[in-house]
Amino acid sequence: MELHIATNNAHKVRELEELFPGTRLRTPAQSGISFDYDEVEATFLGNSLGKARALYDLIRAPVLADDSGLCVDALGGAPGVKSARYGSPDGGRTVLSAREKNELLLREMEGRRDRSCRFVCAMTLMVSEHRFFTVQETCEGLLLEAPRGGEGFGYDPVFLLPGEGLSMAELSLERKNRLSHRGRAAARIRSILGSLAALP
Numbered sequence: 001m002e003l004h005i006a007t008n009n010a011h012k013v014r015e016l017e018e019l020f021p022g023t024r025l026r027t028p029a030q031s032g033i034s035f036d037y038d039e040v041e042a043t044f045l046g047n048s049l050g051k052a053r054a055l056y057d058l059i060r061a062p063v064l065a066d067d068s069g070l071c072v073d074a075l076g077g078a079p080g081v082k083s084a085r086y087g088s089p090d091g092g093r094t095v096l097s098a099r100e101k102n103e104l105l106l107r108e109m110e111g112r113r114d115r116s117c118r119f120v121c122a123m124t125l126m127v128s129e130h131r132f133f134t135v136q137e138t139c140e141g142l143l144l145e146a147p148r149g150g151e152g153f154g155y156d157p158v159f160l161l162p163g164e165g166l167s168m169a170e171l172s173l174e175r176k177n178r179l180s181h182r183g184r185a186a187a188r189i190r191s192i193l194g195s196l197a198a199l200p
């Protein structure tokens with residue numbers, strides 16, 4: 001089976017490839033399509049559906065879309081849906097590096113006792129124009145006071161998994177995929193994909 005994925009983010013692609021073994025995943029770039037969805041919706045769900053629909057309209061073949069980010073309780077849920085553009089000085093045209101975003105986040109959180117936060121992933125499988133499935137999953141954690149670890153991407157180095165005693169960036173890809181928001185959402189989509197064979 002082949003799914004077109006609504007992202008060119010190399011880190012996400014790598015994780016998704018591990019999460020969907022036996023499924024051929026094609027990025028927009030691999031299909032020769034320039035795809036840059038403007039994340040205008042207020043929710044992960046809205047952006048996930050929006051990305052899936054935008055790519056489906058271009059490709060007219062089954063699509064998988066992921067919209068994800070980090071929500072920090074003490075910051076009212078920020079960076080949230082703006083995780084990719086957090087701290088951008090011009091509303092998103094210039095994007096800070098992951099290291100800059102993490103530094104900014106740690107500064108904003110300086111002295112705050114409530115460090116609870118979660119990664120969120122809304123994943124959409126769009127099979128055809130009016131047939132789609134969206135799931136949303138989370139991974140609960142605590143915001144660290146300093147970055148740790150060199151694996152993963154984005155906010156992984158500042159995200160502590162209390163049950164593991166490790167940051168997300170200290171986990172192997174396999175372990176991250178077992179525990180993460182994306183891994184949990186993908187498991188649900190895999191089971192929907194499996195059920196489609198029984199209920200075509």
Ligand code: IMP
Nearest residue numbers: 066067068069070083084153154155156
């Ligand atoms: P988007 O889903 O393309 O809007 O981007 C999500 C942004 O959230 C990424 O650019 C990262 O900054 C962050 N993010 C999403 N998933 C992860 C993850 O698994 N680890 C660390 N950061 C993540």
